[in-house]
Amino acid sequence: MKELLSGVVVRTGGASYIVECEDGRLVRCRTVSGTESDNVGTSLVAVGDRVTFRPKSSATEMPEGVIDHVERRKSALCRRRDLRRNRSKEQEQVIAGNIDQLVVVSSAFDPPLNRRLVDRYLAFAESEHLPVLLVVNKTDLAEPELLEKELETYRKLGCRICSVSAARRTGLDELRELLRDRVSAFSGHSGVGKSTLINLLVGRRELKTARISWKTGKGVHTTSSATMLRLPEGGYVIDTPGIREFNLSGITRENLRFYFTEFLRYMPDCNFSSCTHTVEPGCAVVKAAGNGQIDPERYESYLALLETLDE
Numbered sequence: 001m002k003e004l005l006s007g008v009v010v011r012t013g014g015a016s017y018i019v020e021c022e023d024g025r026l027v028r029c030r031t032v033s034g035t036e037s038d039n040v041g042t043s044l045v046a047v048g049d050r051v052t053f054r055p056k057s058s059a060t061e062m063p064e065g066v067i068d069h070v071e072r073r074k075s076a077l078c079r080r081r082d083l084r085r086n087r088s089k090e091q092e093q094v095i096a097g098n099i100d101q102l103v104v105v106s107s108a109f110d111p112p113l114n115r116r117l118v119d120r121y122l123a124f125a126e127s128e129h130l131p132v133l134l135v136v137n138k139t140d141l142a143e144p145e146l147l148e149k150e151l152e153t154y155r156k157l158g159c160r161i162c163s164v165s166a167a168r169r170t171g172l173d174e175l176r177e178l179l180r181d182r183v184s185a186f187s188g189h190s191g192v193g194k195s196t197l198i199n200l201l202v203g204r205r206e207l208k209t210a211r212i213s214w215k216t217g218k219g220v221h222t223t224s225s226a227t228m229l230r231l232p233e234g235g236y237v238i239d240t241p242g243i244r245e246f247n248l249s250g251i252t253r254e255n256l257r258f259y260f261t262e263f264l265r266y267m268p269d270c271n272f273s274s275c276t277h278t279v280e281p282g283c284a285v286v287k288a289a290g291n292g293q294i295d296p297e298r299y300e301s302y303l304a305l306l307e308t309l310d311e
């Protein structure tokens, strides 16, 4: 019997999984009934998983193997449950596992910086205990002073921010430094330049980029399954679907207030300990948003997000 090898799943497709070994070699693996996992009630194998596999003799160009064991995931980005399908199969579906940080990609212009969406990502990351890196692309299209003013709130929040222009190739060295040796899940509105950036970072044209405007939405390549790409400096980037595809069930009407972290210091001064910072009299958060101690835009995002959550 051949020895066990180990690697990381970089792509899933049909019934097979592409596993990348330490030396960069790719092996097409499948699972068998004897495949063991340290994870329960969840996808057996997902992009980002560390696995051991037994090589098999292969007739195809790509070596083949059988997955013996899937290691415990330290984090998982899960897909929203589609209630119309899989009603009986109540298990979470993992988009990507073992993520070190969520990279929220936005653009300074065309499409304009969408603060509601950024705030939604920040709340999600907070609820999942995922560190965030906010990347602002297309700075070539923006007025630097205006952009800086828009980002001020996020700097004050302690959010790591990296302003780049894929078109002008600026800010990329700093971004590479922030991605080095980590597994980073890229996500953001379509058209902001995720694929363009990832192609630059990996040094190959791996991902399709949009030819047609984000405004029409036509012909835009949407990422339905995750692909993990190795960075020359070490680490991986994963192109993931947008937040609409994410499972946000960790966020509720009750706990959302804790994920807008700048609200926390005002909360003890609210009249009611269970204050939702909406209609209650004597709300310290509403007061702070009124006098600018809390950015009113952030407070608006909180209200907008709260609206979308079920009772």
Ligand SMILES: Nc1nc2c(ncn2[C@@H]2O[C@H](COP(=O)(O)OP(=O)(O)O)[C@@H](O)[C@H]2O)c(=O)[nH]1
Pocket: 137, 138, 139, 140, 141, 164, 165, 166, 167, 168, 189, 190, 191, 192, 193, 194, 195, 196, 197, 208, 209, 210, 211
């Ligand atoms: N002006 C400008 N355009 C960019 C930049 N980065 C990407 N684009 C363009 O924005 C469009 C969408 O890019 P794409 O990578 O497909 O976005 P994705 O949907 O987030 O993957 C394409 O037409 C790109 O050429 C940039 O830094 N500046």
Ligand SMILES: [Mg+2]
Pocket: 194, 195, 196, 207, 208, 209, 210, 221, 223
């Ligand atoms: Mg794309």
Ligand SMILES: [Zn+2]
Pocket: 267, 270, 271, 275, 276, 277, 278, 280, 282, 283, 284, 285, 286
């Ligand atoms: Zn309150």
